[in-house]
Amino acid sequence: MFPLAINGIGPVGAFGAGMADLKAALSNDIKITPEIARIQTRAGDYDLPIFRADSKPLAEFIKPRKLRRLDNFSRLALLGAVLAVKDTAMDLTGPQTGLIVASAHGASATTFAFLDSVIDDGDALASPTMFSNSVHNAAASHIAEHFAITGPTLSLTQGSDSLTMALLTAGQWLESGRVDTILCGVIDCYCDVLGYCWQSYHNQSKSPKPKPAPGPGEGSLFLQLSRIEENAPPPKYGYLGRIELNRNAPPAALPFINTGTDCSNQLISGSGLKTVSDSCKNQLQINLNRICGGLPVPTSFDLAAAASLISDKHLYNRYDRQKTAAVPTTETICCWQPRPGIRQKPLTGNCYWITNHADLNPGK
Amino acid sequence: MKVRISGIGGLCACGLDFETAVAALFQDCRNPTPARRFKLDHPLSYPVFELPSSSLDEPDKNQPWLRTSRLAVVAARAALKDSGWRKNHAPITNLSRLRVGVCIGTTVGGNMNDEQFYRDFKNHKTPGLQPINRYLQSNPAAVVAEVFNLCGPQLTVVNACSSGTDAIAIGTEWIRAGICDLVLAGGSDELCRVTCNGFISLMISDSLPCRPFDESRSGLNLGEGAAILVLESEKIYQQRQLSGINNEPTSPQAFIAGSGSACDAWHLTAPHPQGRGLRLALTNALADAEISADQIAFINAHGTATLNNDLCEGLVLKDMFPHVPFFSTKGHTGHTLGAAGALEAAFTVAMLKRREIPQSAGFTKIDPAIDHAPITSAQTFNGNFALSQSLAFGGNNSALIIGLEED
Structure with a gap:
């Protein structure tokens, strides 16, 4: 089943979009300035650094008109996927490409936006667009449509193990011959509820240990994976x-x-x-x-x-x-x-x- | 490689246990009603297929998870008992020596959508975190693994309405690949206000009992339930047969013969008009099972009763399986979303063993646009392979071919 060739990577996070931005951030060549959100909790108000990702670079690849109904979750996922494909320059069209999208929490911000429409305007005026985009596999659908991927598509959620399980499934699909190549990624987005929970959990913690991270982040990472072909040159990323x-x-x-x-x-x-x-x-x-x-x-x-x-x-x-x-x-x-x-x-x-x-x- | 189905557990609106639910499919009674556990505020009332009132209604200290996971645990417990791995309430210590995976499909079970919590948050009431804790502790695959002390891979599939079918296909591959000896695979979903309002907003819910494939169909009725299949490698099955009476399976004859999955890559909420993805998924499933279309004895169709789904699905079935009887069980269960594919696969196994298929509840008049009708009364069949298929939001199409060993 393994190893698999890593041919392309598309990372999107607070550091920017693409491998060059990620490496620049790792090398301290760019400074990350998190957004500060005021979080109201039972224990008081706190300023919480939020490591936002920006989906604007997606406009370089896809006409804004096609993006108008997409939520932030799907945009960030699509941007990661586009960057991974651009990184490898392979054509993924057709049934021999598989698509796997993992997420710990799915499009929570969009679920809450749908609830906003219910709470503000009543059940009868609930937003169908928000509901459609809140479904866990909406991002996968947008990616499949964009690249015309007609092979198997899987959306999964398994908490912090989500990416590992996506990679395990990718290995299986390639090993079984079900597909020849796979676009596989993980995506999670920030939302106000998550910030509230983050700060509230931290307030509750009696542990003297420092917080695991300075603040919540968001972003996507997509990989283009394939089997190792005989006599093929080494893949770009090992x-x-x-x-x-x-x-x-x-x-x-x-x-x-x-x-x-x-x-x-x-x-x-x-x-x-x-x-x-x-x-x-x-x-x-x-x-x-x-x-x-x-x-x-x-x-x-x-x-x-x-x-x-x-x-x-x-x-x-x-x-x-x-x-x-x-x-x-x-x-x-x-x-x-x-x-x-x-x-x-x-x-x-x-x-x-x-x-x-x-x-x-x-x-x- | 043959992957055995050694046990089944399931529950839905037509039965809190699997045998009752199967029997109900052959009876001419169905009674969707307004939701009992929550209220909706719409000009019309939209009936649902809700589980009868039971101890599952509220979480407690023994089952503190979301309802979706509680349903999955009930189905898993019944499946393990049916498979012979668990006798009554005895612990299943012998499973701890095996690599046992859990793969479960859901839609609601993967969503952080507690409405009261969010109303309080939105109104700056700084709500307590209990609903969030419950959500974080309720990943269905993780819960089932924890309850039965299983240490293999855990995966919750969120492929919308094909989740249950996909979960069984993935579990099958875990066994084929040698990752697992045994897999608890299936689907689970609860009815909730958020989903009901969502489907009504999409204008694909019917205010009357749903009528799959019927000319007058005008939408689905949501439902809830769970089904878990115990998938077992041939090696473990043979070892159990040889090892004596302690773990003998009670219903070992069915197996997963093949699966296929494909994406329409067409539209977020509408199927491809010519069923591009469904055709490909069915072709792949037949190839995986190494059988031809004429070996399929019957088809348990997705049949939601929405205009688009039934049109697309009916046209593909007419083209690829023109002489194979088909039906939808959603007239009895409602659309149980992430559980649907698993429940229908489980029903397919039961029908293969029973050698009889039920009428397609709600169908009376053929739709000329489809020109292909499901069966209108229970009938027997010949053959040992059957097809259970799911079409999903987002363009997912998935199919399972289930076989029954000849006597």
Whole structure:
């Protein structure tokens, strides 16, 4: 089933749109200025930084008239998909392309906009446009229509594991021959309710630990994936190695930590990492929270950062507690996400591996 | 690779258990009513197919999740019992040694849409987070996995009305790919005010009992329910057969023969006029099952009773399966959205075993635009393969071909 070739990536977040913007943000070449929202909670009012993503670049690719009925969720998803396809320059038209769209919360802002129409104007004047766009698979429908993708289409939601499960399904579809190529992505958007919940949960928390991210974020990440063809040139961003479910943390790193062995070829990235940072303090880590905010699928942009590191052989924005000198030789990166709400030890979670070896069985 | 269906659990408006629901499909009674658990404010009353009143109505400390997940747990428990993995209320410790996945389709179960919470938020009342906590804890696949202590992959499919069909297809592939030994796959959805208002706003709800494929049809009635299938690898099934009486399945003869899925890539809310995606999905399903169209004994159609769905679906069935009897069960269950494909797949299994298919409730007069009629009375059939198909909002089309082993 794995590895899969990563041919194109389309990231959209507070850092901008496209891989160039993401790399610039990782290199501190651009400054991210979050929007500040005033959040009213039971414990008082708070100024919350919001890491908004901008869908305006979509107008470069699609006529505004065609976008007029799309909500922000579908626009950001479509922008990520367009950028991923542009990055690979492959034609995805037809039944041999599959489409997978993952999201932790779906188009919540649009659901609440639909409720606005019900609350403000009454049941009989509920907005059909808002309702249509609030359905979980609306974004997938818009993407399929835009690219004329007539293969299988899947929308899924599995909390913080949403991207991992999307990638697992992509591997299956390619392995079974159901499709030859897949456009696979994850998308989540900010809404006022989410900001209220974010701040309220933080107020409730008695933990002295710092917040997992400075504020909530939003964005989309799309990948163009395919099987590895014999004698084909290496893919632009390396390979998506295997996916592991219910793996102890940190993947393949504990032996190194315990023995003090250098683990410079094994990185863990991810916002979820904060949870285990004490247990893997010798690991080299990438901190993405400051450029995209906290996302409901914390590993969303890890994959893009890991793939760019693999392809460019350059470690952007190294977050290295031990200040070790090694790194850009990195060949394998593990993106691991602990299962939420699970308190038992050892922590388990799902992870995926990015590698520059087509024949590598990473982590084994 | 053959993927066994070793157990089924389901509930809907025509029965709080699967056997009762199947029996109801063969009876000439259906009674959609105004929603019991919430009120709607429209000039017309729109009937729904709601579950009878039961302990499922309200969450409690033993089942604190959203109703959609509570329905899924009931269906999963019944399916495990039917499969022989669970005897009465005994714990299923023997499943913990296997790789057991959970794949469940839904629409409402994946949405943060608590209306009272939002009304309070909108009115600056700083509401408590209990509804949000409940939503966050209610992912249907995660809930079922937690309740039955299952450690395999968990996936909630939100492909609108084809979610249940797609979930079963994905579960089948997990077994084929060797990712799982066993999968609990199906769909679950509850009736809620938000969805009802949404469908009424789209002007595709009927104020009368729905009439799938009928000339006078004018929309759907929403429903609620859940169905879970226990999918099992051939290897595990054979091991169970050899290992003795402890875990023998009670109904092992049906299997998933194939599946197909395709997108119209046409319009957000309307199917492709010539059924482009549906044709492709059906062609793929037949190829996956390695059978021809004339081997299909009957078709459990999507048949929502909306003008567009039934026209598109009827034309494709007339063209691809001109002599195969078909029907819609939504005249008895309503449109249960994310659960629909799973309920209909489960009914298809039951009908294959029963060797009888029911009348298409609500149909009386052929639509000349379709020129193809569902069956109007229960009948027997020949053959061991049947088709269950779903067309969804967003242009999704998915089909399952279910087989029955010959005696």
